[in-house]
Amino acid sequence: MNSKNIIFHVTKKYMKLNRRRTAITFIGIVFMVMLMTCVFAGKATVMKYLQKVAALDKGSWHMIVYDLTPEQAENVRSLDEVETAGLSEQLGVIEFPQSGDKEYKPFLNVKAYSPESFQMTNITLKEGRLPENANEIIISDSAIADGSSVKLGDTISGEYFTRSITSKKSGDGFTSFPFFNVELPYGGTVEVSNDFLPYFENEDYTENRIMSGRTGEYTVVGIMNAPGFEKTSGACYSALCGMDELAASDKVNMMLTFDLDKIDFIYEFREDLKRMIGGDVIGETNELVLTFAEKGSDSSINGLTIFVEIFFTVLIMAASVVLIYNVFNMSFAERTKYLGMLSSVGATGRQKRQSIYYECFALLIPALPVGILAGLGVITGGMKLIKPNLDKLIGVLKYGVKTDIPVSLKLGLTELCLIIGMCVVTVMISALIPAIKISKIGPVESIRGNTEKSKKKKKRYATRKSLLEKGKPEMLLAVNGTTRSKHLTRSIVRSVAAFAVLVMVTLYGAKSVIALLDIMTGESGWDYVPEDYSYYLAYNKDDEQTEKLINDVLENSAVTKKKEIDYTSVRISADSLSGEFMDAYKEMFFRYADNTEADWEEHIERELGRTFGINVIAVDDEEFAYLAKNGDADMSIAENPDEPSVLVYENTTLSTDYYGLGNDLIGYRCIEVNNSFSSQKGGELLVDNGSLKPEYLVNFSIKVAGTVNKDTIAERFKIFADTPYIFVNRSALKLINENNGDHTLATVLFRADNDANGAFIKQLSDLCEQSVNTGSEFVMGDYADRNQGMNIKQVIAAIIKILAYCFTALISAVCLLNLYNSIRGRAAERTRETAVLRSVGMTDKQLTKMRDLENLMLLGRGLCAAAVICAGLIFVMYRAMTGYFGRVELPVPWVLSIGIAAAICAASSIITRICGSSADKSDIIEKIRRETV
């Protein structure tokens, strides 16, 4: 047996001898492996799950390449990077005689899909089966919902055509259809998309059909859930048929999924692909799916994902290092004894260090499979726990789709390597300091158990006279116990500090990430907060017919309370905006790499030289006065209903998501501006009607009653402002409309408490449905459901919020284990001391009091240390996050901090009592007899 083997052999013997200590170290290491598994495999699992969620939107494909010849398609398919390739072909539009809504949806928009394409687009059948050839077709169930008579086995046939519209107007000018990107010159004809509304014939233009000569005859074999690409407002229902052999002249689209490990940057690959198959070929990427594969172009979400991963890994490492280090440190005295014996027979410092590392790795090897399995168990359990919430969110996102997306664990080679690698590094770091300390202790000190440095021999420990003379033995013991026995108390102080720091930093990080996500995924808009209303109606006020209808209807005696809030927009002089706002705007401008100072000057001159578009919320005079009173306003102006006045809303969040000011975005940036306006109380806001022609330009001013901000309006309004907002009174709205024309969107909130049998609401709902056909269009809804609509980014943000809180809970569990281990370890090492105290007449009550006092003192020290460390770390995190994502408010959650401190105090007190009472139950004699050196 060589020297190394004998060291390991003896270490192993002592590990067996000290089963309790070995077990605690093992549990600590298992915990670490488990947490690493949670981070890496958990992240991979969640990302895979989120990819599936994201695929609900458009499908699971990564890229669609349009208009390929069959030969080009074959070339693409043969690429190494391509995993799955599916073909699709836009066949065009045919008549749909079985439509239940012939006036508004008379056509079928038919696409041909290969079997792979059906899979990649998440086509789900409500009945029947998928098409197996080019003569079979499936129809969207939205047709059935609209009353179509079509059923399985029916035949649909017709000639394909494209659509165009011809203007009947003469002279210069054009009619614009901004939602369809169509501009129709007077007297001209333009081609329109399949989604264009069916305006067959009216006084302004007429619709034409250009027959393609291609015909189709299909048997209906299935009804599918409305696919993601179907536009509810278009003229077509969707239909998909199968695909046969392609003719060389055909143009097809190709849906692709890639082996993403082989692709570094999807956009570089797209460019390569373009070069290979011809420069004009357009490739569309499935952004969200790629984002959750960490290959997307949405740098904000990508950056956030990486930040969250690094942040949680560092926290796990920190928690594990503290836990394992504490375990090693607490067994220091015990360990030095046998290592001293080895030292006395010639073991070198290096060999002693090796024994520590041997112990670590001897425990790490079995801990790896145990921890990984436990981690996978935690991920499975955690996902099961949060899945009902996730399904609910997905249900909100996509009503009626199958929301039971199965969670499948993902533990690939990469994850496995990361887990093992990080665990090895963590164990090395954890054992480093104990190993160095132990290697420096000489044989005699080790064997005697006297590991204190020699200078301590001479140190004097002054008598605590005040405590001694006042007769406060519990306090005397507590003070001395916490200040003179650093070896035992340090681990508790460290655990308390680590607990507070890790939980606080995790929560701060999680809350900040959530705040950032809220900003990144927030959609511009406002909400009236008080829950005093049951329903809402929304309509355009420029339609007098609708306005009259609404006003008449709401005069009904069933309506007991109503409030009208109007929304419009105006352009104000750029001079009315503050320097802070303009600086932020400029910073946005320079987030685009190709923008120069000259461009900025030109932009200012061209875009902002005159005016800047802002949002206007018009409220009744009572509401206006209330907002003014809570804000900083001149009430003599605000309470005068005859004077047009405005309250400027100071908070605006500018982001690169909203302001597209160039082509080459460097990276996401958002900036919260807290003083958006230069016009202040008593001043004037210069407004114009936004006309580009000087002869039509009208300027006017509105008195500024004062300023409000998100806090002062919090009880009434919640605004996500990516452009500035103002509140105006009715007089001001009138003035704006007189000058700008009425483009107001009105929202009327109301209660109908006198509508006992629901007849009024039923009548209103019917009116609402009919309004589409009568031209007096308005929408109606339950007030409580007004914010239910979520986009996919918001759903994903909500999922990340849940995961962040789960992780915080997990970190708290590790910290709690660490705290328990430290307190228990100290109690275990002091059993003899406790027995002696009892033998000299200390009662249980006195012992409990002493322990409580000690606990308080250690908590105080731990929390003080935590406060200092937290302050530093939070500052660093704040700087890192705001530096990367933008200048946003990431407030320190003070209330939560106090809550965390209180929770730690409670946990520590309970653990101290539990450990103390179990120590008290053991036999005094046994402990006194347990001889020490």
Add this chain to the structure above:
Amino acid sequence: MEILRVENIVKEYGDGETKVRALDGVSFSVEKGEFVSVIGPSGSGKSTLLHILGGVDKPTSGKVFIDGTDICSLGEDKLAVFRRRQIGLVYQFYNLIPVLNIDENIALPHLLDGRKLDRERLDSIVEHLGLNDRRENLPSQLSGGQQQRVSIGRALYSRPAILLADEPTGNLDRKTGDEIAALLKESNRVQKQTLILITHDERLAMQADRVFFLEDGRLIRNETVRAKL
């Protein structure tokens, strides 16, 4: 005047086949101010007897009266109060509180009793023990002999009814052991402190007023020492 009376004490450990009878019907009494030493081979039950007398262990049967109180009938808290007022315990391995300095260790039982520090008595004891220059040291900074002195100081500070010493010199060299023995004898002689001493050291045992011989848990001899060394 009788300060201690022990009636038919039995102490058993374990049960079934592993049951061990550590004390088997031990009875005796001790007069106030008397110095009694207990000797016997290892495993004879000396320490068990001492722990029962000190109220840190309870007999399986039998009674122990100290100054007229049956300590076996006392509850945990009352027994703790009894220990700090009536008993002074000196152990072979000192059993000092590691985080308290000399003064604090000595005064501890007194403070636990809710009484104010008697500074004069503390000074005199420390002086007498020869520890004046070590008062602000922790036990770990002292030699074995010094630690045992502190242990004796702690036991004597509250003027207990009985001082129980469990092989107090067993862990010390001869010279230091003699010094400790001298201190104990002096407390018995000068302060009339009742002293029960367990020892393997026959020479020390013979300096007592009486010697109890224990063997297999039974008191086989109770001899008065006629001529002290």
